[in-house]
Amino acid sequence: MTHSPHEPSPADFLETMMLIRAFEEKNRERNSAGKSAGTCMSTGQEAAAVGVVTALSPRDRILTNHRSAGHLLARGADPGRMMAEIAGKSTGYCKGKSGTLHISASDLGVILTSTIVGGELSLATGVGLSLAMEPGDAIVACFFGDGAACEGIFHESVNLAAVWSLPVLYVCENNQWQAYVARRETMLVDHISERAAGYGIEGLTVDGNDVEAVHAAAREAVSKVRTTRKPYLLETYTYRQRGHFEPDDQAYVDKEELASWKKRDPIDRLHGKLLQTGALDEAAVEKISRRVQERVEAAVAFAEESPYPAPEELTTDVYA
Amino acid sequence: MSTLEAPSSAKVSVMAAIGQALAEEMRRDPRVVMFGEGVATKRRDLVEEFGPKRVRNTPLAEGIIAGTAAGAAATGLRPVIDLLFAPFICFSMEEIVNSAGKLRYISGGQFSFPMVAIAMTGCGWTVGAQHNQNIEAWFAHTPGVKVVMPATADDFKGLLKAAIRDENPVMYFIDMPLLHSEGEIPAGDGVVAIGKARVRREGTDATIVSYAKTVLGSLQAAESLAGEGISCEVLDLRSVKPWDEEAVLASVRKTGRLVVVHEASRTCGVGAEVAATAAEKAFGQLKGPVVRVTGPDAPAPSSYALEQAFVPQPDRIASAVRQTLKR
Numbered sequence: 176m177t178h179s180p181h182e183p184s185p186a187d188f189l190e191t192m193m194l195i196r197a198f199e200e201k202n203r204e205r206n207s208a209g210k211s212a213g214t215c216m217s218t219g220q221e222a223a224a225v226g227v228v229t230a231l232s233p234r235d236r237i238l239t240n241h242r243s244a245g246h247l248l249a250r251g252a253d254p255g256r257m258m259a260e261i262a263g264k265s266t267g268y269c270k271g272k273s274g275t276l277h278i279s280a281s282d283l284g285v286i287l288t289s290t291i292v293g294g295e296l297s298l299a300t301g302v303g304l305s306l307a308m309e310p311g312d313a314i315v316a317c318f319f320g321d322g323a324a325c326e327g328i329f330h331e332s333v334n335l336a337a338v339w340s341l342p343v344l345y346v347c348e349n350n351q352w353q354a355y356v357a358r359r360e361t362m363l364v365d366h367i368s369e370r371a372a373g374y375g376i377e378g379l380t381v382d383g384n385d386v387e388a389v390h391a392a393a394r395e396a397v398s399k400v401r402t403t404r405k406p407y408l409l410e411t412y413t414y415r416q417r418g419h420f421e422p423d424d425q426a427y428v429d430k431e432e433l434a435s436w437k438k439r440d441p442i443d444r445l446h447g448k449l450l451q452t453g454a455l456d457e458a459a460v461e462k463i464s465r466r467v468q469e470r471v472e473a474a475v476a477f478a479e480e481s482p483y484p485a486p487e488e489l490t491t492d493v494y495a
Numbered sequence: 496m497s498t499l500e501a502p503s504s505a506k507v508s509v510m511a512a513i514g515q516a517l518a519e520e521m522r523r524d525p526r527v528v529m530f531g532e533g534v535a536t537k538r539r540d541l542v543e544e545f546g547p548k549r550v551r552n553t554p555l556a557e558g559i560i561a562g563t564a565a566g567a568a569a570t571g572l573r574p575v576i577d578l579l580f581a582p583f584i585c586f587s588m589e590e591i592v593n594s595a596g597k598l599r600y601i602s603g604g605q606f607s608f609p610m611v612a613i614a615m616t617g618c619g620w621t622v623g624a625q626h627n628q629n630i631e632a633w634f635a636h637t638p639g640v641k642v643v644m645p646a647t648a649d650d651f652k653g654l655l656k657a658a659i660r661d662e663n664p665v666m667y668f669i670d671m672p673l674l675h676s677e678g679e680i681p682a683g684d685g686v687v688a689i690g691k692a693r694v695r696r697e698g699t700d701a702t703i704v705s706y707a708k709t710v711l712g713s714l715q716a717a718e719s720l721a722g723e724g725i726s727c728e729v730l731d732l733r734s735v736k737p738w739d740e741e742a743v744l745a746s747v748r749k750t751g752r753l754v755v756v757h758e759a760s761r762t763c764g765v766g767a768e769v770a771a772t773a774a775e776k777a778f779g780q781l782k783g784p785v786v787r788v789t790g791p792d793a794p795a796p797s798s799y800a801l802e803q804a805f806v807p808q809p810d811r812i813a814s815a816v817r818q819t820l821k822r
Contacts, residue, residue: 271603273601277601286570294594297565297566298594300566301562301563304563305571308548309571331558331559339551492602492604493599493639495599495609495662
C-alpha cells in the first residue's frame with residue numbers, strides 16, 4: 176500500500192482509532208467507578224472522525240459537538256489535557272470549565288465546540304464568513320449528527336452557506352441515533368446527503384465504518400470546498416454502538432441491529448484487513464495497542480495529579 | 496450634508512445617528528461587518544461605501560443570523576446584526592445565550608465574541624405584541640452578554656460605537672418611537688461608555704431612575720413636580736447591563752427616595768434589580784418606600800389607546816414620586 180509522506184498510513188488510522196476507543200473506554204470505566212462525570216462516547220464512529228480530520232490541513236478549522244473526543248484526538252490533541260479537562264482540572268484545554276462535553280482547543284483549530292445539538296451548525300457559517308473574507312484557502316469542517324440535521328438550524332445554516340458561498344465542509348455523522356430516539360423514527364429517508372440538492376450544493380454518503388473510504392471521500396470534498404469556496408455536505412453513514420450518555424444500559428436498542436453493526440466495527444475491519452494483506456502482523460498490532468494503553472494511562476495520571484481550578488476562577492472568563 | 500458625516504453640533508434624528516455610528520465604525524475598523532434582514536436593501540449608503548461583502552442581506556432566519564455573528568466574532572470579525580423587532584430574537588436565543596454568551600467561559604477564555612445585535616421594541620407604533628416586547632431584562636439575566644437601551648440621539652450614536660468596539664456581545668435595543676426624535680450630536684468620536692448612567696436632571700427630594708423612552712416621561716414628571724416644590728433627580732441608566740449601581744446609589748443616598756420607571760413588564764424587570772440593590776446597599780438612607788412604575792405583566796397591545804395605557808406616563812410617574820414622599 177502506498178501513501179505520500181504527508182498522508183497518514185492505514186497503520187496510523189488504526190492507531191488513532193484505537194486511541195479514541197481506549198480513551199473513551201477509560202472515561203466510561205472512570206465514570207462507572209465514580210471518578211468521572213458521565214460522558215458521550217463515539218464508539219463505532221471512529222472511522223468517520225479519523226477519516227475526515229486527517230484529510231484537513233492544519234490551517235483548517237474544526238467545529239465539533241458533544242461527541243468530540245474522536246475529532247480532538249484525530250487532530251492531535253493531548254490526551255492528558257483532554258482527560259484533565261474531563262476531570263475538571265485547571266490543566267485541561269479549557270482550564271476545567273468545559274468538562275467532557277464542550278472541549279475546544281484553539282491552537283489546534285478545534286474551535287467553538289457546542290453541545291447544543293445544532294449549535295455547531297449555527298456557528299459554522301460565521302467561521303466560514305471569516306475565512307471567506309480573509310486571504311488564503313482555509314476551510315472549516317463542521318461535524319454534526321443526524322439529530323442536528325433534524326433541527327431547523329441545519330436548514331438555515333446550509334442554505335446561508337450556499338447562498339453566501341462559504342467554505343464550509345458539513346460532515347454529518349449519521350449514527351442512527353438522536354439521543355434516545357432511533358433515526359428511522361424521525362426521518363422518512365435514510366440519507367442526509369440527499370438534502371444537498373435542495374440547497375444547490377454537492378453531497379455524498381460514504382460508508383462511515385470504512386476509514387479509508389471516508390478519508391478518500393473527505394479528501395475529495397475538502398479539495399472541492401477549498402477550490403470552489405462553496406459548501407459541501409458529506410455524510411458518513413455509521414452507528415453509535417454505545418448509548419447516548421454514559422452510564423446507559425441501552426435497553427432501548429434493538430439487539431440484532433446493534434450486533435449487525437458491531438460486525439462492521441471500523442477498528443475490527445481495518446485490523447482484519449491489515450492482517451489479511453500482510454501490512455501488519457499481530458505483534459505489530461499488539462505493539463500499537465500497548466502504546467495506546469500507555470498514552471491513556473499517562474493521561475489519567477496527568478489528570479489525577481493536576482490541581483482543580485482555584486475558587487476565584489468561578490467568575491473569570493465571563494466577559495472579555 | 497450626508498447623514499453619514501458627523502456635523503459639528505446640529506440636530507440629528509436617532510435614525511441618522513445610528514447610521515453615522517455604523518459608517519464611522521466601519522470606516523475605522525475593516526473587521527466590522529453588518530448583516531441581517533434587509534440590511535443591504537435599507538443601507539445602500541453603507542453598501543456603496545464598504546461593498547457588498549461587508550454589508551449583506553440575509554434570509555429571514557434569525558437563528559443563523561445570530562449564529563453567524565457569533566462564529567464570525569470568535570474568528571476575527573466584528574459583526575453588527577439587525578434582527579429587526581425584539582420578539583424575533585426568540586429565534587436567536589440559542590445562538591445569543593448558549594453560544595455568544597457562554598462559549599468564552601466554557602472555553603476557558605479562548606474566544607471572545609465582539610458582536611452587536613440591534614433590535615427595535617417599545618410602544619408607539621401600534622405594531623402589537625409580536626413586534627413589540629421590551630425583553631432587555633432577559634439579557635440582563637444572561638451571563639456574558641451586555642445590554643444598552645439609549646434615549647437620545649447622542650447616546651444612540653455613542654453607545655452603538657462603544658458596543659461595536661466592545662469585546663463582548665452587546666444587545667442594542669431601540670425604543671421604536673424614538674427613531675424619529677432629534678437631538679444634538681457632539682463633534683468628534685462621541686463614544687459613550689457602556690455601564691455609565693447620565694444625570695438628566697439634578698434634584699434633591701427624590702431620584703427617578705429610567706432608560707429609553709420613559710426617561711422623557713420621567714423628565715416631564717420632574718418638571719410638573721417642580722411646580723409643586725418637589726425637586727427630582729432623573730437618572731438615565733442608558734446601559735441595563737452592566738448598570739451604573741454607583742451613580743444610582745449616590746443619588747439615592749442624596750435624595751433618600753427612589754422611583755424606578757420602565758416600560759418593560761414589572762415582574763423581575765430591571766426595576767426589581769435596581770430596587771433590590773437600593774434596599775441592600777442604601778437602606779439606611781432611604782426615607783420612603785422604593786416604588787416601581789412599569790408596564791403590566793401583559794403582552795403589548797396594538798390599539799394606540801391601550802399602548803399608551805401600557806407605557807408609564809408622566810402623571811403615573813409623578814404619583815409614584817408623591818407616594819414615596821408620602822404626599
